[in-house]
Amino acid sequence: MSALTRPVPARLAPGDVFRVGAAGLRTRPLRIVLSALGIAIGIAAMLAVVGISASSRAELDRSLRALGTNLLTVAPGSTFTGEQAHLPPESPAMVRRIGPVRSVTATGRLEAKVYRNEYIPAGQTGSIVVLAARADLLGHVGARLAAGRWLTEGVDGPTVVLGAGSARRLGLDSPGPRIWLGGRWFGVVGILEPIPLAPELDSAALVGWSAAQRMLDFDGSPTTIYTRTADASVEEVRAVLAATVNPQAPNEVKVSRPSDALSAARAADRTLNGMLLGLGAVALIVGGVGVANTMVISVLERRAEIGLRRALGATRGQIRLQFLCESLLLAILGGGAGVLFGSVATAGYAWYRSWPAVIPGWALAGGLVATIAVGAVAGLYPAAAAARLAPTEALTR
Structure with a gap:
């Protein structure tokens, strides 16, 4: 073919x-x-x-979006010699004078240690930090209580609120028990849920500001200042916060925004x-x-x-x-x-x-x-x- x-x-x-x-x-x-x-x-x-x-x-x-991203955090940095810097006791009041700042609150770190009872060896603190907290801290950082109540204004007894991580390390899932804090018993009145905007509070034991001054020798110097600012002015306020908090040494102040860490x-x-x-x-x-x-x-x-x-x-x-x-x-x-x-x-x-x-x-x-x-x-x-x-x-x- x-x-x-x-x-x-x-x-x-x-x-x-x-x-x-x-x-x-x-x-x-x-x-x-x-x-x-x-x-x-x-x-x-x-x-x-x-x-x-x-x-x-x-x-x-x-x-x-629910909590807001207008939260700025101020904390002490380091001095020229490498030592830990300190924020002046009047620094929260100075921050309030900034026009776009809507509200200010603070926490102060204490030297006290936390234990489940007085028989625990001194070195076994579970890395729990004791902080003096103002009564308005809860709303500022968008925190919510998992159980119990928050610290009250004015004169409060030896009471403490635990962060989510602190409660877990101490083996507590509800308020009521007492813990050994700073050489005396404190009653646990509340437990917080995890806080996305302030994760440092998850591993803390929070004591009322005035109670810390009366019972734990707190001098009133803040170690962390939380500010809420008008949304349109966050960056402007962030630029002046360090000089406002410590005019003599603004380089010793750290200003951060939680969303940056996220x-x-x-x-x-x-x-x-x-x-x-x-x-x-x-x-x-x-x-x-x-x-x-x-x-x-x-x-x-x-x-x-x-x-x-x-x-x-x-x-x-x-x-x-x-x-x-x-x-x-x-x-x-x-x-x-x-x-x-x-x-x-x-x-x-x-x-x-x-x-x-x-x-x-x-x-x-x-x-x-x-x-x-x-x-x-x-x-x-x-x-x-x-x-x-x-x-x-x-x-x-």
């Missing part, structure tokens, strides 16, 4: 390619499920890491997320190797089928397209399951923590693109190997 009369092989329509590729998957369901599971684990791991991280950040942003924490989270995404990528590669292995074995087992199709007129390109489609379908099956598992894991964890469930669109799209890439790369060699088989070679083996 001359080249002019040789029949042209029929083209495979997209629907035909899909049906031929899907038929190969249906013949080996267990092997296909196990291979797709490898890809599903990789995609689910990456999506869950990104989704849970995004959900936690959304919850943090929601909390910050930004640093987020940067650390992103670094950790990068490592976890790397682990997810490794799992994805392992899944791709599984797909390639499945497709290579499929080519070896289906030599007779390949030879028969070639003898009936199928071209090398059609054989190559068949096995590449089969590999892509296998990868997409695993990727779809991975996206589903990752989304369910993110939503479940967010629901458990009462967070808003957030799954970035780029993560979903990236998971699907990665799936297609894995399927294409894993199927290239098996598809090419199948296309290279001659009809006689395939039928005789």
